[in-house]
Amino acid sequence: MEQRYNELIEILKKANYEYYVLDNPTITDQEYDKYLRELINIEEENPSIKRADSPSLRVGGEVIDSFKKIVHEKPMLSLSNVFNEDEIRGFDSRINKEIKSYEYVCEPKIDGLSVSLLYEDGVLVRGATRGDGVTGEDITHNVKTIKSIPLTLNKNISIEVRGEIYMSKDAFNKLNITRELNGEELFANPRNAAAGSVRQLDSKIASSRNLDCFIYHLPNPEEYGIHTHYEALEFMKGLGFVVNKNIKRVKNIKEMLEYIEYWTEHRRDLPYEIDGIVIKLNNLSDQERVGFTTKYPKWATAYKFPATLALTKLKDIVFSVGRTGQVTPNAILEPVILMGSTISKTTLHNEDYVLERDIKIGDTVAIKKAGDVIPEVVHVVTERRTGEEKDFAMILECPICGSTLVRKENEAAYYCMNPLCDAKHIEGLIHYTSRDAMNIEGFGDRIIEDFYNMGYLKTISDFYTLDTYKKELMELEGFGEKSINNLLDSIASSKKNSLERVIFGLGIRQVGKKTAKILAKEYKNIDNLIDASLEDLTNIKDIGEIIAKSIYEYFRNGDNLKLINELKSFDVNMTYTGSDIKDNPNFSNKTFVITGTLSKPREEFVSIIESLGGNVSTSVSKKTNVVLVGLNAGSKEQKARELNIEIWNEKDFENALNV
Numbered sequence: 001m002e003q004r005y006n007e008l009i010e011i012l013k014k015a016n017y018e019y020y021v022l023d024n025p026t027i028t029d030q031e032y033d034k035y036l037r038e039l040i041n042i043e044e045e046n047p048s049i050k051r052a053d054s055p056s057l058r059v060g061g062e063v064i065d066s067f068k069k070i071v072h073e074k075p076m077l078s079l080s081n082v083f084n085e086d087e088i089r090g091f092d093s094r095i096n097k098e099i100k101s102y103e104y105v106c107e108p109k110i111d112g113l114s115v116s117l118l119y120e121d122g123v124l125v126r127g128a129t130r131g132d133g134v135t136g137e138d139i140t141h142n143v144k145t146i147k148s149i150p151l152t153l154n155k156n157i158s159i160e161v162r163g164e165i166y167m168s169k170d171a172f173n174k175l176n177i178t179r180e181l182n183g184e185e186l187f188a189n190p191r192n193a194a195a196g197s198v199r200q201l202d203s204k205i206a207s208s209r210n211l212d213c214f215i216y217h218l219p220n221p222e223e224y225g226i227h228t229h230y231e232a233l234e235f236m237k238g239l240g241f242v243v244n245k246n247i248k249r250v251k252n253i254k255e256m257l258e259y260i261e262y263w264t265e266h267r268r269d270l271p272y273e274i275d276g277i278v279i280k281l282n283n284l285s286d287q288e289r290v291g292f293t294t295k296y297p298k299w300a301t302a303y304k305f306p307a308t309l310a311l312t313k314l315k316d317i318v319f320s321v322g323r324t325g326q327v328t329p330n331a332i333l334e335p336v337i338l339m340g341s342t343i344s345k346t347t348l349h350n351e352d353y354v355l356e357r358d359i360k361i362g363d364t365v366a367i368k369k370a371g372d373v374i375p376e377v378v379h380v381v382t383e384r385r386t387g388e389e390k391d392f393a394m395i396l397e398c399p400i401c402g403s404t405l406v407r408k409e410n411e412a413a414y415y416c417m418n419p420l421c422d423a424k425h426i427e428g429l430i431h432y433t434s435r436d437a438m439n440i441e442g443f444g445d446r447i448i449e450d451f452y453n454m455g456y457l458k459t460i461s462d463f464y465t466l467d468t469y470k471k472e473l474m475e476l477e478g479f480g481e482k483s484i485n486n487l488l489d490s491i492a493s494s495k496k497n498s499l500e501r502v503i504f505g506l507g508i509r510q511v512g513k514k515t516a517k518i519l520a521k522e523y524k525n526i527d528n529l530i531d532a533s534l535e536d537l538t539n540i541k542d543i544g545e546i547i548a549k550s551i552y553e554y555f556r557n558g559d560n561l562k563l564i565n566e567l568k569s570f571d572v573n574m575t576y577t578g579s580d581i582k583d584n585p586n587f588s589n590k591t592f593v594i595t596g597t598l599s600k601p602r603e604e605f606v607s608i609i610e611s612l613g614g615n616v617s618t619s620v621s622k623k624t625n626v627v628l629v630g631l632n633a634g635s636k637e638q639k640a641r642e643l644n645i646e647i648w649n650e651k652d653f654e655n656a657l658n659v
C-alpha cells in the first residue's frame, strides 16, 4: 500500500509538471482526478502515511484563525512606470549613462498579486504576500492549493523565489457566473478575485478558485552562481516553477519596442490578463551597478498599456435626474472588463450624443476608457446589427416626478423644471456633502436617499437640525452611536468652511468649484454676492455672460434667499476665510505640467496646484511656467530644458508650498 501511495504521488507530480511547466499534458483531467481520489482514500484510511508534499494538499482543508505577519528577508520592491515611447527611451538613456553594452529581458506584466515562496531542502514551507514590501502576510495554506506552485522541487535546495499569483480569464468568468447564480457580489476583475481568494482563512475556498502562478524573480542569485536574470529564470524553471514562456531577451530599444508592439496587439489572445510589459536589465552585475531607489529598482521598469477599446452589448438606456434637474440617458451594458475594471453602465450625456452616434438599444458598441476617466461609448458596430435593435427616444416626462421636461435653447440637455422633484433634492443634498463642497464625511448616497425618504433631510439646512433627531437616528438599522456621532461632528465642523465651499455646495447652475472660488475671493461674503448686479458679475475675469446670469437669477429667487438665511441662523460661515485658497505666488496664475512617477497620485498634485490658484496642462509649451518631474520623466523634462522652463522635483514642490 505504501508503495502504491508513493507511486501515486510520483504519477500526480509528473502530471502536474508536464501540464504546468512543460505545457504538455500526457494524461487527461479525468485520469488525474481518478489518481488523486485514490491517493486521498489511502490517506484517509492511513492518516499517518500522509507526506508533506502530497498533491492532496491541493484540495485545501487547512483553516487558519488569522494571518500571521512575516518580515521579508529582502524587501519586495515595486516597479516604476513608463507610459510611452519617449519615457521608455528616457529609461534606456539613464541606463546608458552608467553602462555601455547591455541587453534587456522583456516580460509580460501579469495582473495579479506578488508572492514570495520559501523552500527548505526542496520543500515548500512558506508563501507570503508582498504587504507593504517590508512586512507581508503568511498565506502558506492557500498557496499550497495552487497547482502551478510546486510543493517540492526537483533539487533538495533551500531557496526563496518570487512571482505573481493570478486568476486566468477563464477561471474568472466561470467564478463570476457561479457567483451571479448564487446571488453573490461579482468580482470586478481577475486581480481582485485572485487577491480576495488568497486572503481567505479557509484554504478550501482558495482551492476552488483555480489560481495560478508565474515565477519571475530570484532574490539571491549569487547563492546559486547565477549571472544573468535570464539564467535565473531558466534555473527556476528547472526546479519546477512555471516561468512565463513569452519572456524574451532583447538587444536594443528597437527590439524592445517591437516586443511591446506585438503584445499590445496580442494581449487579448493570452488566457490571463496582462497590464503592461516589464523591462529588466539582464546582467546581474549591471543591475547592481545601476542600483535602487527606496521603492524601485532603477534597472527595471514597467511599461503600462494605454487605454483600450472593448466591444459589448448595449442592453438598455435608462434615465437619471441630476441636482440641476438635468435628465441624462445612461447605457446599461453587458458587463465587460476594460483596463482591469468591469463596466456595466455608462453615461450617454444627452439626446444629441445618442443621435449623433446613431446608438440603438441592442447595439454592439465600442467602449473606451482612459485611465481614471469615465468610460465612453465611442461608436456603434453597425456590422453587428440584426435588425432587432430599438430606436432611442428621449423621454418627455421626468422619470421621478412625471412633470414635463424642457429642452432649453442652445442646450442639448432636457431638464425637469419641477422645483419639488425628489430626485433633484436628493442629488442636491449629495452634492452639498461632497468633497469639493462642504466635505461632510460619512454620508454615502444611500444614506442621504434614506434620510430624505424618511423625512429627516428635505433641504440643505436640514443637515443642521439632524442633531435634534439623534436618538431616532441611532436606532435605525445599520447605525450606532459612534457612526451618528461621527456624522454630526462632521456636519458641525462644516459650519466653519470658507465661503467658496458654501457657494459651490448650493449647487447654482453653471457654478463649478473654480467659479465658486473666484466669487468668494471677489465678494468676501455672501451678502456682497447677493447684492452683485448682473453687470458686476459679467465684469469678473473668467465669468462669462451665461454663468453671470445663472448666479444673478439664483439670488433673485425667494426660496434660495430663505435657504441662505436659514444656513446663517445655524451659524454656517458665509465669509471668505482664505483658508482654502492661500495666495501663494509660487502657484497662483502659473501653468504647471506634471510628468514622471511621483510619490502620490497625480490628482493630488493637481488639486494642490489648483487650490493655490495655478493651472495644470498636459503638454510643455512656451506658456508653461513650471514642470514638476517625478521618477523616469521623459521627453517633457527634456523639452522643458530646451525651453528653459523651471523644473521642480517633489522637494522643490514642497518648499514652494511653505511661503
Ligand code: IVH
Pocket: 077, 078, 079, 107, 108, 109, 110, 111, 112, 113, 114, 164, 216, 217, 278, 297, 300, 302
Ligand atoms: S519584477 C524587483 N516582473 O508588477 C522586481 N513584476 O507594478 C520586482 N509584476 O510588484 C518585480 N509581472 O507584483 C516583475 N514579470 C514581472 C511582473 C511583475 C507582474 C507585478 C509585481 C510588481 C508589480 C509592479
